[in-house]
Amino acid sequence: MSAVTDPQTNTPSGPQSQPTGLRRMSTRAWIITALLVLFQIVAFADKAVLGLVAPQAMSELGMSAVQFGFIGSAFFFLYAVVSIVAGFLASRFSVKWILLVMGVVWAVTQVPMLLGGGAAVLLVTRIILGGAEGPATAMSLTSAHGWFPPKQRALPSNLIAAGSTLGPVVAAPVLAWVILTWGWRSAFGFLAIIGFIWVVAWLLFGADGPFAGSGKAARAKAAEAAEAPALPESATATDAPVDEATRVDRYRPVKVGAALLNLTFLAAVIGGFSNFWVQGFLTTWLPNYLGAVIGLPLQQVGVVTTFPWLIGAGVLLLLGLIGQRLLKRGRSVQAAISVPFGIAAIIAGVAFLTVPHTSGMVAVALLSIAGGCSLAYPMTASALGYVVGPKQRPILMATLGGVASIGAIVSPTLVGWLMSKAGYVAAPKGQPITPAMADAMATGVNQAFTITGIVLLIGGVMAALFLRPGPTGRRLQRNHLIDKSAA
Numbered sequence: 001m002s003a004v005t006d007p008q009t010n011t012p013s014g015p016q017s018q019p020t021g022l023r024r025m026s027t028r029a030w031i032i033t034a035l036l037v038l039f040q041i042v043a044f045a046d047k048a049v050l051g052l053v054a055p056q057a058m059s060e061l062g063m064s065a066v067q068f069g070f071i072g073s074a075f076f077f078l079y080a081v082v083s084i085v086a087g088f089l090a091s092r093f094s095v096k097w098i099l100l101v102m103g104v105v106w107a108v109t110q111v112p113m114l115l116g117g118g119a120a121v122l123l124v125t126r127i128i129l130g131g132a133e134g135p136a137t138a139m140s141l142t143s144a145h146g147w148f149p150p151k152q153r154a155l156p157s158n159l160i161a162a163g164s165t166l167g168p169v170v171a172a173p174v175l176a177w178v179i180l181t182w183g184w185r186s187a188f189g190f191l192a193i194i195g196f197i198w199v200v201a202w203l204l205f206g207a208d209g210p211f212a213g214s215g216k217a218a219r220a221k222a223a224e225a226a227e228a229p230a231l232p233e234s235a236t237a238t239d240a241p242v243d244e245a246t247r248v249d250r251y252r253p254v255k256v257g258a259a260l261l262n263l264t265f266l267a268a269v270i271g272g273f274s275n276f277w278v279q280g281f282l283t284t285w286l287p288n289y290l291g292a293v294i295g296l297p298l299q300q301v302g303v304v305t306t307f308p309w310l311i312g313a314g315v316l317l318l319l320g321l322i323g324q325r326l327l328k329r330g331r332s333v334q335a336a337i338s339v340p341f342g343i344a345a346i347i348a349g350v351a352f353l354t355v356p357h358t359s360g361m362v363a364v365a366l367l368s369i370a371g372g373c374s375l376a377y378p379m380t381a382s383a384l385g386y387v388v389g390p391k392q393r394p395i396l397m398a399t400l401g402g403v404a405s406i407g408a409i410v411s412p413t414l415v416g417w418l419m420s421k422a423g424y425v426a427a428p429k430g431q432p433i434t435p436a437m438a439d440a441m442a443t444g445v446n447q448a449f450t451i452t453g454i455v456l457l458i459g460g461v462m463a464a465l466f467l468r469p470g471p472t473g474r475r476l477q478r479n480h481l482i483d484k485s486a487a
Contacts (some may be wrong), residue, residue: 069416
């Protein structure tokens with residue numbers, strides 16, 4: 001059997017003749033991917049803990065629903081700024097060390113609440129933690145894309161995205177047990193220990209891949225590309241999707257402003273905004289809603305809270321397999337990534353609009369479907385990875401995460417305000433919620449469900465129709481050639 005030449009590496013890629021070095025690189029790539037999946041699990045466990053400790057923390061720290069919702073929103077105050085800064089840093093420095101620093105900060109910021117911090121400490125640590133977690137998805141995807149050629153990136157990208165949904169799945173039951181056994185503060189200490197364990201593992205095994213936009217390999221590729229002829233006009237001017245994924249790693253750097261100010265990036269922002277909106281909503285208020293309105297005890301809340309994230313993991317894995325297959329068949333990135341993301345967001349939007357008209361387990365089922373189908377944000381970042389070359393990829397991904405995260409800033413505070421407007425007041429310490437307060441919470445949250453459904457429908461339609469990485473990337477390259485010729 002003759003070997004097939006990989007266009008990305010100019011080396012045989014057939015299973016019979018694949019060099020030992022490439023097989024080792026493939027193994028290393030999947031080890032890195034596994035660590036990045038764990039990284040995402042830790043990140044989203046850090047987010048989920050706030051919702052799980054909500055009843056005890058609000059009572060002990062004397063916070064109203066609006067104040068607690070504000071702390072939920074505060075997690076995202078520095079999200080945008082740090083995301084964008086990290087994106088530019090990753091275009092110049094090793095992503096391995098950026099990820100390491102992030103992991104250390106995550107672990108350290110959990111400790112003050114374990115040691116008895118009050119409401120002000122909770123606010124400050126959540127702001128710092130949110131800033132450090134802002135670039136998590138973008139940096140994880142950037143690292144993974146550095147280990148796989150373009151046509152093989154859909155599956156590892158969605159595995160990493162699934163890691164973000166598995167965080168609450170793994171953490172919620174464990175943290176609920178920790179809270180019941182040792183108290184709500186111990187949940188923060190547990191997350192600190194897990195964070196430090198990941199830091200040690202990444203320090204031992206983490207690395208930048210051969211397709212990365214920074215590091216030694218990237219500098220070698222840049223020197224080689226400087227001697228190579230630019231992409232021909234025919235490679236960039238057509239809107240045909242043939243080999244759309246393959247050519248992206250040959251793209252030259254373009255003007256950052258042009259890469260950010262176009263309809264494709266706007267569509268990604270709106271789609272991502274809708275997903276962040278749901279993340280902020282779910283992680284801050286869903287556990288409290290399940291306990292107070294649905295009437296579940298904390299042990300069951302810890303389990304039921306995992307349902308949206310489990311469904312989200314399944315959706316991401318399925319869409320990742322579909323996208324990988326479509327890309328290998330030469331289909332466009334829009335067809336392989338953007339459209340599936342848009343369909344998932346639309347399904348979620350319809351489910352959220354339906355929840356206020358149901359109750360009990362039917363409402364739980366719809367919430368699980370709605371939440372699960374609206375947790376695919378990393379797909380929008382992955383799609384943008386096909387707009388520009390490796391060096392500028394983290395800039396676009398991180399800027400997207402920063403801007404889209406505004407959705408998670410707005411939704412927790414909005415839900416708390418709607419609850420307070422409906423008459424909800426947190427129960428005194430040690431006292432159960434009254435039926436009247438449960439009704440007030442249900443009224444406010446149901447209004448939020450309707451708003452959330454509309455936001456998701458808009459985000460899904462925009463992403464499916466206008467998130468078109470291939471044509472946008474080729475247009476940017478064509479304009480780059482025109483500007484270069486004019487100069």
